[in-house]
Amino acid sequence: MMLVTGASGTVGRPLVELLVAAGVKVRAVARNPAGLPAVAEVVDEPVLEGVTGLFANPRAIGDGVDDLIGQAKAHGVRRVVALSAANVDDDPDRQPSRFRGDRNREVERAVTGSGLDWVALRPTTFAANAFGLWAEQIRRGDAVYGSYAEATWSPIHELDLAEVAVRALLDDDLLGTRPVLTGPESLTQREMVRTVGDAIGRELSYVEMTAETARVALVARGFPDGFATGLLAMQARSVGVPALVTNEVHRVLGRPALTFARWAADNAYVFGRAA
CATH class of the missing domain: 3.40.50.720 (NAD(P)-binding Rossmann-like Domain)
Structure with a gap:
């Protein structure tokens, strides 16, 4: 059990x-x-x-x-x-x-x-973070407002993480290890939003705001102030720096990690335009 x-x-x-x-x-x-x-x-x-x-x-x-x-x-x-x-x-x-x-x-x-x-x-960053950050905006229009358009993530599909967790629970190969699990590519915020647009058949644009304006907007949407401040600081540090990409998902599962494009296609229904 x-x-x-x-x-x-x-x-x-x-x-x-x-x-x-x-x-x-x-x-x-x-x-x-x-x-x-x-x-x-x-x-x-x-x-x-x-x-x-x-x-x-x-x-x-x-x-x-x-x-x-x-x-x-x-x-x-x-x-x-x-x-x-x-x-x-x-x-x-x-x-x-x-x-x-x-x-x-x-x-x-x-x-x-x-x-x-x-x-x-x-x-690293869950691909599903895109739900809380962008889904409501995308359902309402084609512009996504946020900070640091060139900040980078290597978003991991939750299915990859769940599959690795199954191996960790059932097999012995990972015992005593701390594998760092990432998606297969480093993407900017702008590229991720564009990828979601491709999945839903719409041309989305990422509109960059100042960090303070973005912080206020995040807090207004219910995110804790400390979270908003920390997230924006992380984004600022990553601008121009490719996100960490490891081969651990491939090593454990014997196949490449799922792309963010695959994640966006799997979850396209979440981003559909509001009635």
Whole structure:
């Protein structure tokens, strides 16, 4: 039995689907279980009886990681896979996702120091971040307003991350490692928006704003101020600097990482124009 925390999230949902497809029994911790496979056992908090492998999502676990790992050890869990981040060793003020509840550093440290078999997955930017940053604007028109048009990301498709997580839970090849997982290419913000436009058959433009105007706009849309400030600082540092691209997805899965164009095509329906 595998216990997946954050099972209704960006990575957790495809992870549950892939595990079920592989014939693995899954207990899914989910606040919104709609759409999860019917054969998965859905719970609203971690239940560790009978569990042998645990997927630890830092946003879902938060500051409760030490208690969860203690319970896991007490119930005979043998392996823990942590969803961490490529910037986990950076100063906290350079980790904007912390302002949205991610406790990547705490979860990775607890997992790697647990005495259990472990893997710590360190992805770069999720391609799915484009939903929160751009989807509403694209549904309403052909101009996307943001800062630092030439800032770079190497966005990873959530299916790649979920497939690597399956390997980490079921196979032994990744034990004791911290693979840095990226998409296959470095793209600017402008190029990513253009790629979404290609997927939906519209010519989209990226309109660059000042950093302060962009910060105010992000906060007005509900993003924490610390997150907005940290994100913009990260973007500023990346202008003119190609984003990190690794070969880890290919090495683990035996195929190239999925492109952002593939991700945009898979999710084109999300960006459709509002009625």
